[in-house]
Amino acid sequence: MVDLIETHKHFILQHLREGDTAVDFTMGNGNDTLFLSRTVGASGKVYAFDIQPEALESTRAHLEREGAPENYTLICASHHLVRDYVKEPIKCGMFNLGYLPRSGKKAVTTLRETTMPAVEAAIELLAPDGVLLIAIYPGHEEGRLEGEMLREYFSTLSRFKVCCSEFRILNSPTSPYFFLIETK
Numbered sequence: 426m427v428d429l430i431e432t433h434k435h436f437i438l439q440h441l442r443e444g445d446t447a448v449d450f451t452m453g454n455g456n457d458t459l460f461l462s463r464t465v466g467a468s469g470k471v472y473a474f475d476i477q478p479e480a481l482e483s484t485r486a487h488l489e490r491e492g493a494p495e496n497y498t499l500i501c502a503s504h505h506l507v508r509d510y511v512k513e514p515i516k517c518g519m520f521n522l523g524y525l526p527r528s529g530k531k532a533v534t535t536l537r538e539t540t541m542p543a544v545e546a547a548i549e550l551l552a553p554d555g556v557l558l559i560a561i562y563p564g565h566e567e568g569r570l571e572g573e574m575l576r577e578y579f580s581t582l583s584r585f586k587v588c589c590s591e592f593r594i595l596n597s598p599t600s601p602y603f604f605l606i607e608t609k
Contacts, residue, residue, distance in 0.1 A: 427594065429601060433558050434460065436605050437517055440556040441465065445516035448550075449473040450504040450543055455484030457519045462493040471497040472511050474504040504543035507550070514552035520544070522571050523562040536567060537574050544575060548587065548606060557606040564599045575604060585609070 441447060443466040449458045452473035461471045475481060481499045488497060500510055504520070522540060547557050561572035579589035586609060593602030 429560070429592075429603065432592065433519075433560070433603065437519070437556055437558060438464070440554055440607070441517040444468040446470045446511075446513055447472075447517040448507065448511060448515050448519070448547065450507065450518055450520045450547065451475060451522065452480055452484045452499065453521060454480070455487040457521065458484055458497060458499075459488055459491055459493050461517065461519065462488065462497050465494075465496060467494040467496055469494075469496050470513075472500060472507075473497060474500050474502055474507065474510075476501065476503050503539050505539040505546070507543060507546045511550060514555070515547070515550045516552050516555045518547040518551070518555075518557045520547075520557070520559040521562075522560060523565065523568050537571055540571050541574060541578065544578070548582075551587075551606070551608045553608055555608045557604075559604040559606070560601055561603060562601050564601075572602070579604060579606065 441464050445465045446469060447461040447465055449461055449471065452458050452475040458471060458473040465471060473484060478501055481501050484499055551557065559575060562568040563572050576591065582589055588607045590605045591602065592605065594600045
C-alpha cells in the first residue's frame with residue numbers, strides 16, 4: 426500500500442537541502458514543520474503558519490520535545506499572508522489542507538478563498554529547483570472543492586516554468602491525495 430507521508434518526503438528530499446528555506450503553510454500539530462526543520466538544519470529557515478493558537482502551542486511543544494534545530498518561526502496568521510512574513514525565495518512549501526488533526530474542530534478548515542492566494546504566492550516564492558507539496562482531503566466538502574479548484578488552476582500553468590503532478594489512489598475516491606509542483 427502507498428504510504429503518502431513517505432511519498433511526500435521522497436519528493437521533497439529531491440529538492441530540499443541543508444541551509445535552504447522552507448514553509449509549512451498549514452502547521453497543524455507540527456509534524457511537517459519538524460521534518461522541514463531537520464531537513465534544512467541549523468543553517469536553514471522554516472516558516473510555519475496556522476490561524477489557530479493551539480496549533481502554535483502544539484507545534485512549539487512538539488519541536489522542543491523532539492529537539493528540532495532552532496531555525497523555525499511559528500506564525501499565527503493565515504497562509505495567504507505569507508508574503509508579509511517571507512521575503513526570500515523558498516526551496517520547499519508544504520500544505521496539508523483540511524482541519525487541525527485531533528482538535529475536535531472539524532468545522533475550522535482551510536478555505537478556497539485563502540488557499541488559492543496562498544498557493545499562488547507559494548509558486549511565486551519558489552526558487553529554481555523548488556517544490557510544493559499540497560495534500561488534499563476530499564472526505565469533506567471543502568476539501569473536495571479545494572482539490573477541484575487547484576486541479577483546474579494547475580492545469581493552466583506553463584509547463585515550461587513548472588511541472589504539476591497529481592498523485593492519488595484511483596480506487597479510493599475519498600482518500601487523501603496530493604499535488605506536486607516543481608520549478609524547472
